[in-house]
Amino acid sequence: GEVVDTTLGAFFLHLERYGLDYAHGDLVLSKLLDHEPQSAALLARDQELAGVGFRRMAFVDTETTGLAGGTGTYAFLVGVGVFEGDEFVVHQFFMRDYGEEPAQLQSLGELLDGLDAVVSFNGKSFDMPLLETRFIMTRQPPRLADAPHLDLLPAARRFWKYRLDSCALSSLEEQVLGVQRTGEDVPGYLIPDLYLDYVRSGDAREMPGIFYHNAQDILSLVTLTARMCDLLVSSISEDNTVPSEDLYGLARLLLENGQPERAESAYAYVARASRASRVQGMAMRDLAYLLKRQERRAEALVWWQRLVEAEGAVVGCEELAKHYEWHDSDLAQALAWTEKGIALVEAWPPGAKRRDTLATLEHRRQRLERKVAAADS
Numbered sequence: 001g002e003v004v005d006t007t008l009g010a011f012f013l014h015l016e017r018y019g020l021d022y023a024h025g026d027l028v029l030s031k032l033l034d035h036e037p038q039s040a041a042l043l044a045r046d047q048e049l050a051g052v053g054f055r056r057m058a059f060v061d062t063e064t065t066g067l068a069g070g071t072g073t074y075a076f077l078v079g080v081g082v083f084e085g086d087e088f089v090v091h092q093f094f095m096r097d098y099g100e101e102p103a104q105l106q107s108l109g110e111l112l113d114g115l116d117a118v119v120s121f122n123g124k125s126f127d128m129p130l131l132e133t134r135f136i137m138t139r140q141p142p143r144l145a146d147a148p149h150l151d152l153l154p155a156a157r158r159f160w161k162y163r164l165d166s167c168a169l170s171s172l173e174e175q176v177l178g179v180q181r182t183g184e185d186v187p188g189y190l191i192p193d194l195y196l197d198y199v200r201s202g203d204a205r206e207m208p209g210i211f212y213h214n215a216q217d218i219l220s221l222v223t224l225t226a227r228m229c230d231l232l233v234s235s236i237s238e239d240n241t242v243p244s245e246d247l248y249g250l251a252r253l254l255l256e257n258g259q260p261e262r263a264e265s266a267y268a269y270v271a272r273a274s275r276a277s278r279v280q281g282m283a284m285r286d287l288a289y290l291l292k293r294q295e296r297r298a299e300a301l302v303w304w305q306r307l308v309e310a311e312g313a314v315v316g317c318e319e320l321a322k323h324y325e326w327h328d329s330d331l332a333q334a335l336a337w338t339e340k341g342i343a344l345v346e347a348w349p350p351g352a353k354r355r356d357t358l359a360t361l362e363h364r365r366q367r368l369e370r371k372v373a374a375a376d377s
Contacts, residue, residue, distance in 0.1 A: 009103040016090040024219040025179035032226040039229040048148040052117040055083040061217040081218040112143035124151040163245035184212040236265040244274035281311040317341030335368045
């Protein structure tokens with residue numbers, strides 16, 4: 001890197017340049033540029049992103065003196081990745097001591113002024129509010145504070161929480177992206193203390209590991225976004241190689257984004273083919289509710305029945321009872337499914353849920369018994 005002089009002093013700048021064919025794990029960086037920004041808008045649930053190309057987005061990650069935030073926390077290293085021509089360039093703005101912060105942020109601001117949106121991992125809650133505070137503390141205008149923002153952490157949870165125990169970036173790198181970091185990497189929890197030691201001693205031998213960690217995080221932002229975009233546009237067929245748990249998360253996202261036909265295809269695939277019984281049951285339930293909302297009650301009926309048979313799901317009994325009482329006018333069937341539900345709930349452990357569900361089903365049974373008796377008289 002190099003020492004950069006500004007009107008507010010000096011700071012240290014390091015650039016990492018990667019060709020677009022650079023493979024970070026299983027994907028090359030250019031893979032993201034194959035997608036339309038509309039995919040980013042769907043992931044963020046923010047249509048403003050649909051008008052911002054990926055070349056106009058800042059991929060941001062910070063290394064800080066602590067995780068609490070607030071005015072006492074400094075972003076001593078700010079990494080910003082940007083697509084520039086036929087390269088992806090990671091700009092790393094580093095303050096060698098606290099007095100270099102105004103110059104560091106001035107130069108950072110000049111880069112961000114040329115961009116229109118942010119991609120981060122938990123940046124909405126941490127990185128960008130912290131940077132806004134630091135700009136204000138140095139009497140500089142905050143940059144991109146109100147810009148469209150794709151925060152990949154909530155999006156990742158929507159896709160992968162049904163399969164992974166953790167949706168931390170390190171877990172996603174290993175389980176989703178195929179990224180293996182080298183021995184240069186520094187564990188994130190050590191970084192604040194390593195920087196404080198550097199400021200006190202001037203011994204910079206640990207700093208390259210922090211720069212490497214930051215650059216790897218930013219590269220993962222690119223390929224993680226690409227992987228999510230791939231899922232959004234993937235075909236859903238019998239030869240699908242996407243894990244069923246991930247498809248279930250995709251189905252929920254598609255439905256929320258107004259794509260019920262693709263959501264139905266994903267739900268149906270998981271309901272038929274999943275080997276993860278918990279996710280399979282949830283897919284059956286959600287598919288049945290989707291069909292019910294579309295007034296396709298006969299099709300929903302099949303899935304309610306399968307849900308009861310496969311999962312012993314009381315909700316299936318309740319929905320079948322409602323259907324036969326109010327739509328097929330078959331009181332005997334409605335009563336039978338209600339009694340089936342009561343039998344299932346009676347096997348539950350004691351507690352408020354068991355008590356309340358039994359009360360609801362018992363009320364339904366008594367009403368149905370009165371209607372059956374009235375019909376027979």
